[in-house]
Amino acid sequence: MCRLPPYFYQAMSTQTPNRKPVLREKVQLMSSSEMERTLVRLAHEILEKSGGVDGLGLVGIRRRGVPLAERLAKIIRRREKAPVPVGTLDITFYRDDLSTLGPKPIVQQSEIGFSIEGKRIVLVDDVLYTGRTIRSAMDALFFHGRPSLVHLLVLIDRGHRELPIEATFTGRSVQTTRNEVIEVKLMEVDKADKVLLMEKMPA
DSSP: OOOOOGGGOOOGGGOOOOOOOOEEEEEEEEOHHHHHHHHHHHHHHHHHHHTSSTTEEEEEEETTHHHHHHHHHHHHHHHHSSOOOEEEEEEEOOOTTTOOSOSSOEEOOOOOOSOOTTOEEEEEEEEESSSHHHHHHHHHHHHSOOOSEEEEEEEEEOOOOSSSOOOSEEEEEOOOOTTEEEEEEOHHHHSSOEEEEEEEOOO
């Protein structure tokens, strides 16, 4: 297993947990069928931009980026009759939306499972917000090797960037306020497929 350098690690004991905010559902942004159609479109966009599956690899950011990457790989395989390797980056992150752990990403040891050297990599996550998660994921990814190209794919881009990071492939862009939260629910994790716009309620 590849071990990350010491500066990637932060002890959980140094984090001060914050109480999760109370959330109220405002609107459903995607149903199960809409999510499936969106992933099919994104898979086709990946193939168009990459010119096929040769040298292509998908890397999902745990937690929900992983099943999204696996679904995309299945769609691509059905179309191209060829497999696409899928890896995992394990970033225990407080998630900008919910602020459940602390102020910074915590990059854990990750087993991508295939060589990314010289490959065209699509990094997959569910929601793009400030960009801090992706910045940490990029640092961790390059510790595993030097891909020839890295694209970012997100299901939802909700804006409010703090870093100059943009997605190459976006399922849907949603204008949000900082008092709102995007919840992506996947069957593999949540026993449901849908995307919700939630609102933080006063304590």
